[in-house]
Amino acid sequence: MLHYILRRSAVGLLMLLALTVLIFGMLRLAPGDPIDAYINPSVPMSASDLGALRVRLGLDQPLPVQYFAWLGAAVTGDFGYSIQRGGEPVLPLVLGRIGPTILLMFSGLLIATVAGIAAGIISAVRRNQPTDVGLSVLAFVGISSPAFLTALLGLYIFAVMLRWAPAGGMLTPGAPFSLTDLLAHLILPASLLAIGHGALIMRYMRSSLLEVLSQDYVRTARAKGVTEFWVIVKHAVRNALLPVITLIGSTIGIAIGGAIFIESIFDWPGMGLLMVNAVLRRDYPVIMCATLLTGACVIIVNLLTDIAYAAVDPRIKVA
Amino acid sequence: MQPEPILAVSGLRTVFHIAGGDVVAVRDLDLTVAAGETVALVGESGSGKSVTGLSVMGLLPRGIGRIAAGTLRLRRKSGEMVELQAIGGEALRRVRGNDIGMVFQEPLTSLNPVYTVGEQIAEPIRIHLGRSRREAWAQAVRLLEDVGIPDPARRAGQYPHELSGGMRQRATIAMALACDPALLIADEPTTALDVTIQAQILDLLARLQQERGMGMLFVTHNLGVVAEIADRVAVMYAGSIVETGSVTRVFAHPRHPYTKGLMRSVPRLGEATALKEAGTPLPTISGSVPSLVNLPPGCPFAPRCPYRIDACVSAYPPLADTGEGQLSRCIRWQEV
Numbered sequence: 291m292l293h294y295i296l297r298r299s300a301v302g303l304l305m306l307l308a309l310t311v312l313i314f315g316m317l318r319l320a321p322g323d324p325i326d327a328y329i330n331p332s333v334p335m336s337a338s339d340l341g342a343l344r345v346r347l348g349l350d351q352p353l354p355v356q357y358f359a360w361l362g363a364a365v366t367g368d369f370g371y372s373i374q375r376g377g378e379p380v381l382p383l384v385l386g387r388i389g390p391t392i393l394l395m396f397s398g399l400l401i402a403t404v405a406g407i408a409a410g411i412i413s414a415v416r417r418n419q420p421t422d423v424g425l426s427v428l429a430f431v432g433i434s435s436p437a438f439l440t441a442l443l444g445l446y447i448f449a450v451m452l453r454w455a456p457a458g459g460m461l462t463p464g465a466p467f468s469l470t471d472l473l474a475h476l477i478l479p480a481s482l483l484a485i486g487h488g489a490l491i492m493r494y495m496r497s498s499l500l501e502v503l504s505q506d507y508v509r510t511a512r513a514k515g516v517t518e519f520w521v522i523v524k525h526a527v528r529n530a531l532l533p534v535i536t537l538i539g540s541t542i543g544i545a546i547g548g549a550i551f552i553e554s555i556f557d558w559p560g561m562g563l564l565m566v567n568a569v570l571r572r573d574y575p576v577i578m579c580a581t582l583l584t585g586a587c588v589i590i591v592n593l594l595t596d597i598a599y600a601a602v603d604p605r606i607k608v609a
Numbered sequence: 610m611q612p613e614p615i616l617a618v619s620g621l622r623t624v625f626h627i628a629g630g631d632v633v634a635v636r637d638l639d640l641t642v643a644a645g646e647t648v649a650l651v652g653e654s655g656s657g658k659s660v661t662g663l664s665v666m667g668l669l670p671r672g673i674g675r676i677a678a679g680t681l682r683l684r685r686k687s688g689e690m691v692e693l694q695a696i697g698g699e700a701l702r703r704v705r706g707n708d709i710g711m712v713f714q715e716p717l718t719s720l721n722p723v724y725t726v727g728e729q730i731a732e733p734i735r736i737h738l739g740r741s742r743r744e745a746w747a748q749a750v751r752l753l754e755d756v757g758i759p760d761p762a763r764r765a766g767q768y769p770h771e772l773s774g775g776m777r778q779r780a781t782i783a784m785a786l787a788c789d790p791a792l793l794i795a796d797e798p799t800t801a802l803d804v805t806i807q808a809q810i811l812d813l814l815a816r817l818q819q820e821r822g823m824g825m826l827f828v829t830h831n832l833g834v835v836a837e838i839a840d841r842v843a844v845m846y847a848g849s850i851v852e853t854g855s856v857t858r859v860f861a862h863p864r865h866p867y868t869k870g871l872m873r874s875v876p877r878l879g880e881a882t883a884l885k886e887a888g889t890p891l892p893t894i895s896g897s898v899p900s901l902v903n904l905p906p907g908c909p910f911a912p913r914c915p916y917r918i919d920a921c922v923s924a925y926p927p928l929a930d931t932g933e934g935q936l937s938r939c940i941r942w943q944e945v
Contacts, residue, residue: 506718512668513713514733514784515706528723604768605722 302589309585314357317574323349324373324572370575380575388583390460391560395549397476398483403538406488410495415522432489437548441555444482458557479556483548494537499530532603539595543588614641615792615824621679623664632901634660636848642792642824649827649835652845655898658828662794666711667693667701683708686791707737710785714797716777720769726780727765733787752783757813775806786817796828811838832875836860844868847899847909854935864937864945866914870894916941
């Protein structure tokens with residue numbers, strides 16, 4: 291098991307490295323550079339001043355040199371300074387924002403997983419009955435609705451019209467920290483984030499459970515006199531979970547994209563706004579650091595789902 | 610002296626509701642299984658033999674299969690008589706795995722891949738006998754030993770995929786016997802196994818049945834297996850029992866053309882080689898099993914029967930007593 295985790299981690303590191311090369315190259319392919327966004331257009335600057343600024347920021351060097359300079363510093367934990375934010379160090383800036391993003395993302399994923407699996411089970415057990423049809427229609431709507439629509443609609447209905455939850459932010463400004471305050475701010479964006487994902491999980495769970503329910507070992511369980519509840523929960527669900535776990539792991543990247551989007555609508559102080567601004571203003575060090583940490587999150591979650599898979603299915607040997 | 614039956618099925622009619630209409634899978638079936646007795650249900654695929662077993666267990670596919678008529682009386686371990694078709698879901702669940710054990714054809718797919726063998730054997734003991742987890746596990750290990758699995762304590766902690774095919778079937782037998790049932794239904798328990806393993810499993814079932822004095826309903830398509838294990842045999846064709854009686858009598862003097870045809874179709878080592886050298890094909894029953902959707906009004910075997918006369922096609926023949934408890938559903942049984 292340890293050997294497996296180590297090997298997977300090594301592969302993960304290589305993937306992260308490839309990710310940095312890709313992002314680094316793509317950023318440079320985009321037109322414009324940090325200087326365009328850095329200077330104040332109303333203050334005229336001479337070409338030689340601009341050139342001097344480029345040299346100071348290292349932007350005059352060839353691309354590979356720039357990349358390896360960045361990489362060399364990054365492996366020592368030095369991610370440089372923000373070009374646009376008055377030279378703030380990047381790492382504390384990004385780390386300060388990654389917490390809220392992870393909180394939002396995992397809350398959304400948790401809601402999606404629990405609700406999706408529960409709805410999938412109910413739907414499969416009540417196959418072709420009104421409950422199943424209703425849930426399937428809901429899932430279809432959930433999958434088909436783009437996030438910008440559900441997020442704005444949810445914001446309008448639950449925060450503006452019904453006033454059930456605050457419309458934005460993570461904590462009430464000025465108030466002392468309290469968990470209930472945090473949860474009150476969290477529940478709406480997390481639930482909206484969960485819609486698409488939850489609907490997908492439900493559909494997978496439903497079809498997976500329906501397939502498992504026709505298996506011989508389910509008949510055997512009934513032949514042993516196991517109650518219908520335990521036939522479903524103990525004998526069928528655990529087997530049906532296997533493809534769903536794979537789904538959750540492989541779509542985690544989509545959840546991050548969704549989280550960044552929800553953040554900008556709900557003014558959530560996470561990495562979303564930071565990254566959007568950094569991209570707009572070509573703040574290379576911030577983008578690199580944020581991408582690297584996000585990528586690391588995805589790779590870790592994928593590793594965790596693989597371990598969960600092995601825990602659920604004894605036939606999978608992780609050696 | 611005829612012992613009091615564990616299971617008495619009378620007039621069983623099992624119907625499947627499918628897209629094309631209702632299909633009568635089992636038709637007016639009478640059957641008894643006494644304690645310590647093995648009754649074999651033999652027939653081709655689709656003859657209704659497995660459906661009969663599932664009807665007794667109340668495990669017909671939901672929303673599709675149902676018992677349309679008949680009574681299924683079971684003497685429980687407590688001596689209480691129950692009518693399985695009438696007692697309903699929860700009471701029937703208490704009977705399943707407790708008073709009736711069932712062994713299925715495919716040992717691999719019949720075992721849940723994500724639980725250990727011991728856990729799966731212990732489960733009915735905990736459910737029906739109310740034992741603790743620890744006691745049930747100890748009992749499961751004893752059962753594994755009883756079905757001839759070496760090193761049972763270690764095997765109990767293993768998952769189905771870690772066992773060989775023969776061992777898996779031994780484990781499912783241990784599971785079926787966990788609560789010491791009065792009746793064991795074995796649905797083609799040896800069909801999926803290698804021939805050498807088949808013999809071992811048959812010996813095992815015969816031994817366990819003798820030791821425990823259970824009644825056994827043995828469903829198979831293999832006449833050789835019937836000869837090996839059963840006391841009585843019921844031959845099924847298109848949902849009906851066409852001939853029944855003691856194995857020795859039915860095999861020595863089949864009184865139904867279908868039984869006779871079946872027995873002629875079993876290749877024997879010497880004969881088959883001789884036929885091959887002579888260039889003659891192996892004997893078969895011409896034609897094929899009729900569709901159950903549109904059964905002809907008369908004898909269902911009539912279209913394939915060499916003894917067919919006009920009377921066969923017009924009316925469904927009754928079971929005729931040919932003596933010594935042997936019954937044949939053929940109006941010309943005396944000539945067969």
